[in-house]
Amino acid sequence: MIDELIYAAATLMIWSALYRDNPLFKIGQNLIVGLYLGMTITSGLDVLYRKAWTPLFIEGKFLSLITVGTIIGILIFARLIKGKEWIARYPIAVLTAIGGSVAVSGAMGTQILGQLQMPPLTSIDNILMVVGVFTSMTYFLFSVRTQNPIFKLSTQIGKIFLMVALGCMLGLEFMTNVSLPIGALPHLVTGPGVYVTIPALIILVAAIIYDSRK
Amino acid sequence: MSDKYSEAAGTFPRADRIIWLIFFIVAALPIMFPIGLPLDITEVTRDYYATIEDIPEAGVVLYSFDSGMGAFAEMGPADIGTITHLTSVMKENNVKVIFVTTAGPEGQVALNVILTQYVDMSGLVYGEDYLNLGLIPGYESTLAALAEDLHKIAPTDVEGTRLTDIPWIANVRGAEDYDIFVFSTATSPDPYPRQWAQYDKPILAVAQAATASWIRPYHEAGMITAYLPGQRGGAEYEVLLGAPGLGSSYMDAQSLTHVYAIVLILVVNIQWYLKRKGDET
Amino acid sequence: MSIFKKKEMIQLAFIIPLLFLLLTYYTGAMKGIRSDILSWGPLIVTFTYFLGLATVFKHNILKIQKKERDWQYLPLLFIGFFAVLISKYTSQPSYDWLINKLLLPMQIAMLGYVGIYFFTMYFRGARTRNWAATVVLGSAIFTMFGNAPIGPGIHPVFAQIFMWIKDVPNTAGMRGLLIGMGTGIILTVVRKVMGQERALISGEAENV
Amino acid sequence: MLLLLAAFIYYNVKETEKGNVPKIRTMPTIEAISEVVGRAAEMGSSVHYSTGGGGLTDQYAAMTISALEIMGEVAKVCGEMGVEFRYTCNKAELVPIAQDLVKTGYIQAGNDAMYHDAMVVYVGEQQRALMAECLSYMLNERPAGNMMFGAGFWETEVIMGAGAVIGAMQIGGTPRLYHTPTFIMTCSHALIGEELYVAGALVGKADRDLGAIKGVDWFKFICLGLIGLSAVLSTVGSTLFQYILSL
Numbered sequence: 001m002i003d004e005l006i007y008a009a010a011t012l013m014i015w016s017a018l019y020r021d022n023p024l025f026k027i028g029q030n031l032i033v034g035l036y037l038g039m040t041i042t043s044g045l046d047v048l049y050r051k052a053w054t055p056l057f058i059e060g061k062f063l064s065l066i067t068v069g070t071i072i073g074i075l076i077f078a079r080l081i082k083g084k085e086w087i088a089r090y091p092i093a094v095l096t097a098i099g100g101s102v103a104v105s106g107a108m109g110t111q112i113l114g115q116l117q118m119p120p121l122t123s124i125d126n127i128l129m130v131v132g133v134f135t136s137m138t139y140f141l142f143s144v145r146t147q148n149p150i151f152k153l154s155t156q157i158g159k160i161f162l163m164v165a166l167g168c169m170l171g172l173e174f175m176t177n178v179s180l181p182i183g184a185l186p187h188l189v190t191g192p193g194v195y196v197t198i199p200a201l202i203i204l205v206a207a208i209i210y211d212s213r214k
Numbered sequence: 215m216s217d218k219y220s221e222a223a224g225t226f227p228r229a230d231r232i233i234w235l236i237f238f239i240v241a242a243l244p245i246m247f248p249i250g251l252p253l254d255i256t257e258v259t260r261d262y263y264a265t266i267e268d269i270p271e272a273g274v275v276l277y278s279f280d281s282g283m284g285a286f287a288e289m290g291p292a293d294i295g296t297i298t299h300l301t302s303v304m305k306e307n308n309v310k311v312i313f314v315t316t317a318g319p320e321g322q323v324a325l326n327v328i329l330t331q332y333v334d335m336s337g338l339v340y341g342e343d344y345l346n347l348g349l350i351p352g353y354e355s356t357l358a359a360l361a362e363d364l365h366k367i368a369p370t371d372v373e374g375t376r377l378t379d380i381p382w383i384a385n386v387r388g389a390e391d392y393d394i395f396v397f398s399t400a401t402s403p404d405p406y407p408r409q410w411a412q413y414d415k416p417i418l419a420v421a422q423a424a425t426a427s428w429i430r431p432y433h434e435a436g437m438i439t440a441y442l443p444g445q446r447g448g449a450e451y452e453v454l455l456g457a458p459g460l461g462s463s464y465m466d467a468q469s470l471t472h473v474y475a476i477v478l479i480l481v482v483n484i485q486w487y488l489k490r491k492g493d494e495t
Numbered sequence: 496m497s498i499f500k501k502k503e504m505i506q507l508a509f510i511i512p513l514l515f516l517l518l519t520y521y522t523g524a525m526k527g528i529r530s531d532i533l534s535w536g537p538l539i540v541t542f543t544y545f546l547g548l549a550t551v552f553k554h555n556i557l558k559i560q561k562k563e564r565d566w567q568y569l570p571l572l573f574i575g576f577f578a579v580l581i582s583k584y585t586s587q588p589s590y591d592w593l594i595n596k597l598l599l600p601m602q603i604a605m606l607g608y609v610g611i612y613f614f615t616m617y618f619r620g621a622r623t624r625n626w627a628a629t630v631v632l633g634s635a636i637f638t639m640f641g642n643a644p645i646g647p648g649i650h651p652v653f654a655q656i657f658m659w660i661k662d663v664p665n666t667a668g669m670r671g672l673l674i675g676m677g678t679g680i681i682l683t684v685v686r687k688v689m690g691q692e693r694a695l696i697s698g699e700a701e702n703v
Numbered sequence: 704m705l706l707l708l709a710a711f712i713y714y715n716v717k718e719t720e721k722g723n724v725p726k727i728r729t730m731p732t733i734e735a736i737s738e739v740v741g742r743a744a745e746m747g748s749s750v751h752y753s754t755g756g757g758g759l760t761d762q763y764a765a766m767t768i769s770a771l772e773i774m775g776e777v778a779k780v781c782g783e784m785g786v787e788f789r790y791t792c793n794k795a796e797l798v799p800i801a802q803d804l805v806k807t808g809y810i811q812a813g814n815d816a817m818y819h820d821a822m823v824v825y826v827g828e829q830q831r832a833l834m835a836e837c838l839s840y841m842l843n844e845r846p847a848g849n850m851m852f853g854a855g856f857w858e859t860e861v862i863m864g865a866g867a868v869i870g871a872m873q874i875g876g877t878p879r880l881y882h883t884p885t886f887i888m889t890c891s892h893a894l895i896g897e898e899l900y901v902a903g904a905l906v907g908k909a910d911r912d913l914g915a916i917k918g919v920d921w922f923k924f925i926c927l928g929l930i931g932l933s934a935v936l937s938t939v940g941s942t943l944f945q946y947i948l949s950l
Contacts, residue, residue, distance in 0.1 A: 007600045014604035018226070018234055018611065026568045028601055029831075034575020035598040037551060041576075042583040042590075043319035043349050044544040050348070050370050051538060065528065069535035073542035080549055086505075091539050093509040098536045100684040101516035102358045106408030108705050111677030114411070114435045115670045116926060117944065118934040125663050130934045132667020133674075137927055140675045142901045143725045143917040158671065162895060163627050163887065165427065165668025167634025168660050170884035172443070173424035174639055176288055178471045178614070179445045181607035182241050182464050183287015184600065189242045227842065227868075230615040237614055251644040254654055283599050284606030327595050351544075355536035366530035367537070402881075404676070423642070427661060428880065431670045434662075446642065469645035476636055478618045483632075486622050517705075554828065609857050612834075617860050620867025621888045631887050672880060672896055674926060678919050679878065679897050681705065683765050685712050686915055 001192055008193030011184045012200045019204060132161040233478070240474050244466035251469055253462075258433070259450040262440035265394070265416050266299050273393035274386055275300065275311045276360065278406070282320035285400040285422065290324070291448025291461030292420045293398050294332045299455060301333060304343050310382055314347040314368070316356040317399070322349050322372075332460075341371075341380060348372030354405040361389040361410055389413040396420070403429050403438075411437035420447070510688055634660060707925075712918035719914030727913055732874050732892040733773075733902050739848035739872045740780045748847035749787035752777060753837060753862055755877065756830055757854025758794040766878055767797070769903025770853030771804060776906040777850060778808025785814060791824045791840065793833040798825045834861045841865040851875040852899060855882045863889040876902070 010028065017025035052070045055061050072094055078087035118133070119126040135158030144151060187193045269275065277300075281289035303309045315321035325346070329335060338344060347368045350356045359367035364386060370376050377383050385391065390413070397406045398420035410417055411432075416439040421429055423444035432438040442451055445468065448461030512532060519529040555573075559566050582590040623629040640646035641657020719725065743750050754770040757763030774790065781788040788809075790801050801823045809818040826832040838861060841849070849866035851859065855877040866873045867889040875886045876894025886893040894902055904912035929944075936944045 003596050006596060010597060010600040011604040011607075014601055015607070019231065023568075026565055027571060030568045030571040031575045032598065032601050032605060033551070033829075034572040035579055035593060036602075037548060037572075038576040038579025038583075039323070039594055039598065040319050040544050041548055042580060043322065044351075044541045046372075047349055047351060047537065047541045050372075050374065051350075051534070051541075054370060054374070065531035066534070066538075069531075069538045072535065073539045076539065076542045076546055077549075079546060089505050090508050091542070093505050094512055095536065095539045096687070097509045097512040098355045098516065098533060099353075100687070101513045101520070102355045102533070103405070103408065103680050104684050104705065105517060105520045106354075106358070106405075106412070107677040107680045110407050110411045110432070110435075110437055111404070111673050111680075112926065113704065114437060115431055115674050115677075116929045116933055117435060118930055118937055120937040120940070121934055122938065125659075128663050129667050130930065132664055133670045134927060134930050136668050136671025137674060137923060137930070139895075140671070140897060141920050141923055142727050142898075143913075143920045144728060159627065160630060161664050161668040162671065163630040163668075164634045164660065164664040165666075165672065166884040166887060166895075167631035168638045168665040169424065169427045169880070170631060170888070171635040171638025172426050172642060173881070173884070174472070174475060174613070174635070175423040175446065175468065175642055176285075176444055177424075177610040178241075178468065178475070179288040179423070179464065180285065180603070180610040181237075182245075182467045182471070182610075183290075183445075184603050184607055185238075185242055185467065186245050186463060187600070189246050229619075233615045233619075234611055237611065251648045253644050254647055254651075256658075283602040286599065286603055323594055323599065326591070327599065350537050351540040352536035353540075355533050359530060359533040359536075362533070363526070363530035366527075367534045404673075424881065427665050427669060430661060430666045431673055434666050434670075465644050469643045469648075472639045472643035473645060475614065475618060476639060478614075479621055479632065479636065482619055482621070483623055550828070608831075609860070612864070613860050616864025616868065617885065617888070620864040622867065624891055627893075628888050631884055635884070674923075675896050676878070676880070678708070678922060679900070681708055682712065682900075682915060682919050685709050686912070689713070689716065 004187065004192040005196055007187045008196040011188060012196060016200075019207065131157070134158075136161045136165075237471065237474065240470045241467045244470055245463065248463070249466045249469075251466055253449060253453060253465060255450050255453060258440050259442065259447060259454065262418060262442055262447075263299070263451070263454050265418055265439050266296070266303060269303055269307065269309050269394055272308045272310070274382075274391060275309060275394050275396060276392045277311055277313050278357065278360075278395075278397040278399075279313055279315050279321045279325045280317035281324055281398045281400045281420070282318070283323050284320075286324055286327075287464070288422055288444045289398055289400055289420060290328065290332075291445055291459065291464070292442040292451060293324070293448075294328055294460065295448055295451035295455060296396065296398070296418070296420060296442070297328060297333050298457070299451075301335065301338060304338055311344040312347060312383070312386075313344065314356075314360065315349045316351065316353050316360075317401070318351065319349055322346075341375065342382075345380065345383060346372045354409065357405055357409040361392075361413060363388055389415065394418065399425075403432070407432045407437040418442075423447075513684070513688065634664075708919070708922045711921045712915045715918035715921070716911050716914040719910045719917075724910050725913050725917040727901060727905055727916065730894070730898065730902055730905065732876065732894050732898075733776075733906060735874050735892045736773075736777055736850075737780050739850065739874060740777070740784050740786050742872050743781075743786045743847035744784040746847045749789055749844065750777065750781055750848040750850065751837070751840060751846040751866070751871075752788065752790045752849075753833075753851045753858075754790075754792060754797065754853035755851060755855040756793060756833070756858060757856075759796050759800075763854035766854040766899060769899050769907075771797075771800060772903040772907035772909070773850075773852050774801065775804040775808050778805040779812050780808075782809035782812025782814040782817065785817065787817075788822050789824065789840065789846070790822060791826060791833065791837050793826050793828055793830065795825060795828070798823055830856060830858055834858045837862045838865050841869055841871070845869050846871055849873045849875075851877075851886075852894070852902075853877065854879055855885075859885050 013024045013028040016022055052066065055066050072091050076088050076091045078084045118130050121127050121130060135154045138154045139158035139162060188197045281293060300311055304311060313325060348371065350368060356367060365377055368377065392415060394416045395410050396418045400422060403419060403421050403425050407417060417437065419429055419438050419441035421441055421443060423446055426443035429438055429441050433441065442448060445461055445464050449465045452458050452461050516529060516532065519525050555569050559569050579590065579593055582593060621632060623632055637656050637660055641653045646653035740750055752774055754767055757767040759767055778788055788805060790805065792801065802820055805822055806818050809815050824836065826836045842865060849871040851862055852875055859882040863873060863875060863885055873890045874892045875890050876899050877883060877886060878896050878899050883895055901916055904916065933944045
């Protein structure tokens, strides 16, 4: 019951800025940053405890590669020391190397070669598919600088396919976006949350009347 | 005055505020008074259901739970549906589930909310039936490591128990020992098939509706077995499970706001077109 | 120490792990060491969390000192932070309450802004100003109408149109984009290996 | 395959270093820069520029660099036409670089008297602050041109949407798939996907990058061939292609 009321109050506190910037919203905004930061740091401490402290100090595996990783990680704090910022570029370099190698080794199979497999040209849909992939790839050929009409036509058709794909994405994106505020609404208009929403609406109406009088 | 953003008062143009007000009314009404529009179940959702049903006896599921807190309304219904279904196969077929979060701390929060408030976990024992490895940041490199060598990347679970002390997981080393991969993500779906598709195991995806079109090519190429697109997928899954819940309650509001948006687009474009014509003459 | 400050040394710190990981990936050799190096990733990322903490603290303490606009609200940030930190190690239920019952709804509401902004700014701005935009908008309207339950509720043909758009032209276009993105990733890494990051970055390194 | 691609890139970069700079197809978006700035000059208004939320130390660095290179060009054109330029960012590390780039642009155009440091506005690290600042600038100052390149996040919708509402002429683009539709909807010319990298290299006269792009193009030609091969093979019912891939 009380949790529901707080839920509704917290939501309305954040949304109150839709009408006008106000102290309630600023309180909420700063609380979010603080709580979020706290959550991140406690999770981070937890990870360090499990992944570095336990193996190194409880199990005593000093002579392992985990020690090296931890030291590289600690080097990142060099960014905070004046004149020694360059040291922090080492952990960043190692991190991008790990991320890069992992992404590259996966991308070849799934994102490039896997997508080249075409269905048999037995139905209109399949033919469209082949044409679509082919032409939309020609759109991304940059070093061809020709007035060849066939090539131009191909890039134009490819662009149509790209646009339809992006439009489809936009339509679906709308569903995602609108689901975000909708998700909070049931807590406002049903259940105990109503007892918070109604006073808020009254305040809103009062504010509108007050503003229009000015 | 009507279309100025005033920094001092922090107010938006009046037209925008009216559009928002209509939006809230349009979305709130069907939540208060449900219409209950029928919902088609798409083929992909049925595939998803069947894939979970087909997990072999005593199979192991790796569930990378990376949807965030803010997108809870979008991802929650589909995640709840998936976990509810998993609990039923856990009870029937002795399936084991390993939860893990790789993208950031938010995933663990959403997972805990779901496990404690939305899914009935009674009859299942933590550590025996399911396990939470907690947050292992690193995203794509963690995903790769989870598939290659589980015990190296996660020596302990979230409570600090050593994995080697848990009998059923001691033999689970890497991708060849999992029977199915599940992931839920509120951002780009690319890294998951990139790291896991090479092992030829079924991959299930819980994704935002927005990324459904993005996942399509992977689905077409057989890398992702099936996916649930956001709230809509969650609602469909609830129908399949026979327990309408969170997702279904949002669907009417979704319908009306979609119509509202289309009307808005058309009105704005007609207005713009007329104005441009007026400018030319 | 100054030899480590050279750009080439940092370049090596990038290339050696990269090549090692790629080689072990394709040959399957030295699996143990490979897993260990992969697990460095999470460790380094965790340390960046703490770096972020330091940056936020520095920034906000400075703001309070300078008494910038709205500085009165900033202490709340620190109160929130320490409340979470202390409750985590003293009482788990109050930590759960802070996160699940207070932060969660506020986060949902905050992200809700995206949906609300999207609604007006975007749709007021979405115009058929050229043929590409017209195609995008048309495709988007059909998708929206077919995806929400109301479209198929009026006539099933809307759902069929949507499914066709999603399955055929969308998949074709997306495949083209995915291949492009895949080559883009590889291009970025190869360029980095060849030391081709432009002067912009190396210049920046000296005076961060 | 990976080695092949790397070899292509390497070969073409070396070729460019010898002086054989490849010719890249022209991009309407880049040509539109002078059009946008010209319109701003006619109306006596300003041009707004943003690089989105991407920084230089994250994985979006490549996008941000390309965007900054385009910004240098825009600043130069602005200097030539005597138009006020404004850049809003939320990453502290970008401020000195941006100031330097804009200043160089104005100096190259021979109009250094017009440059002042307030052309680059830093709003703090938060995304919402960036949104609010851009919004208030757009709605109150009404720039005639609005450009946004780089790694766009949710601020994209707000910045580009606000620009469209006030009727600014807009160009922009991002390789981040999620926000690409926004640019197409609200811009008169938009860059899709990797076009941003190419545009950055083109504007920045980074010849080696152009070489790398040509190398990738060679690889893409092979991909196109493979698409054709795959379609033919699967039509005649052969699994040869799968076999080739599994090699």
